[in-house]
Amino acid sequence: MAIYDYIIVGAGASGLMLADALGKDPFFSNTKVLILEKDGKQQNDRTWCFWETGEGHFAPVLHKSWNQIFFAGKAYSEKSTIAPYTYKMVRGQDFYDAYLERIKRYPNITFANRTVTGITDKTTKVAVATNKETFTAKKVFNSAFDYQKLLQQDQFPVLQQHFLGWFVKTAKPTFHPDRATFMDFSIPQNGNTRFMYVLPSSETEALIEYTLFSKKVLSQGEYEDALKLYLKEQLGCDDYEITAVEKGNIPMSCFDYNTFNSQNVLHIGIAGGWAKASSGYTFMPTFKKSKQLVQFLKTDRPLHAFLKKDRFWFYDLLLLDILDHDNSQGRVIFEQLFKNQTPQKIFKFLDEETTLWEDLQIIAACPKLLFIKALLRRLF
Known part of the structure; x- marks a missing residue:
């Protein structure tokens, strides 16, 4: 069986961004890369948001953007223009489709549908066991995240950014299409850090997320009750249809993720601590880290030397x-x-x-x- 230079485990944002960065860099034109993903990425399983200046790298897959944001606390609220920044949304399916199509054009990158069952760094090579066979590579980049490892230590606090989002369509104009609600803390806090997040795509359509920064998740009913109450009392809306649902959980910790890494295995994305620990934002930090990693690989240093604290x-x-x-x-x-x-x-x-x-x-x-x-x- 062929030995690959690099194996990327997982075709989520971090895996695809890294593969694309490798594929378009002439330095890696003779580098054999294998992407292992357990499914075909055929679902719109998440929504990513970020801010940046200018048109940016993701313009071809952009779903919506906003030039204004709204923030509300208990006694203060403000509508703000954010130029030169723009707040942007990318739908998961649009991102997957575009990046998978782009990666097909790189002759040195192969994609295989496999479920990875184990990764072993053998010093001179890495064995990646799957549900069908075992692959071998010089270096492996693993985006599979094991949340339990964070909970097995007490040196660093571990919170979660957890949320339930409804894509709603209202019977009457309810939203400001050019203004995203970045954080609305005017809702009951109940001893936690809780806020609403509203991303309108028109006057009658929006994604509304009930978000917490806390240790423990809520029951499904608690998220739903909060969303219903916000729609009714804050937005004055009783007549609406839920067209889609989005639920997520992002770890918030300054844990030393480098303990997961070795000379030839590097965890990437959320599994590598690439999400911004204090905010849970993942998409743009992952894009930046992917570019940094590609430059780091040119130095041929051990992978556990990549992460640095600042x-x-x-x-x-x-x-x-x-x-x-x-x-x-x-x-x-x-x-x-x-x-x-x-x-x-x-x-x-x-x-x-x-x-x-x-x-x-x-x-x-x-x-x-x-x-x-x-x-x-x-x-x-």
Whole structure:
């Protein structure tokens, strides 16, 4: 059986972004790549959102974009234009279709429908066992995530960004098509960090998500009751049809994901800690990490040398420590942040592109005592 240079386990966002980045880089034109995916990616199983300036890389698969956002807390709310940024949505099926079609054009990349049952780094090669046969590669990139490994440690808090979203069609005009509701904390918090997230595609159609940053998920009924109440009381809408449902759960942790990696096996995407720990945003961080990884591979260094901690990791850790210690503080933190800083500065900070001086401005906009206490707990 042929030995591949690289095997990518999983054809989700991280796997396909990495494959595409390898495929279009002439440096890897003679590199044999195999993608293993257990299904054919024929379902619209998720929606990704992100912000960026300009047209961007994902214009061909863009479903909707917004030039304004709305934020609401308990005592503060604001509608804001976000130029030069645009808030954007990509549907999973559109992304899969476009990327799988693109990857077919790369002669050095092969796709196979297999269920991976085991990965073993044998120092000089990696064996990838599947439901049909075992493949061999020099290096493996694994996007399969084992949530239980995070729960087996107590050094770093582990929260979840969990949500239920309804795609709704209303009988009367209800939404502002050019304005996304980024976070609406005006809803009951019940001791947690809870907000609504509304992405309208027209005056009568939108995705509405009930989202929490907390340790434990809710029952299905609790999510549904909150969505019904928001539609009725906040949006004044009783007459609507649910056209599709989206449910998700993203880990929020500064856990050292590098403990999963070895010389020749690297976890990618959510499994590799590529999601932004403090916000749960995954799509654009994964795109950036994929590009960085391709450049790293040209150095031929061990894969466990790829991940590096920086000051943004520590900022995320402090926020998660606060929410782990008192999960009700999320609304206070985000409300003060959006009240005292512009969305543009906040987006730049979340993109980890701010200077140290700009970082200090963001930190100064937040409740200082909460972060000082979190810092002291972490140091002592």
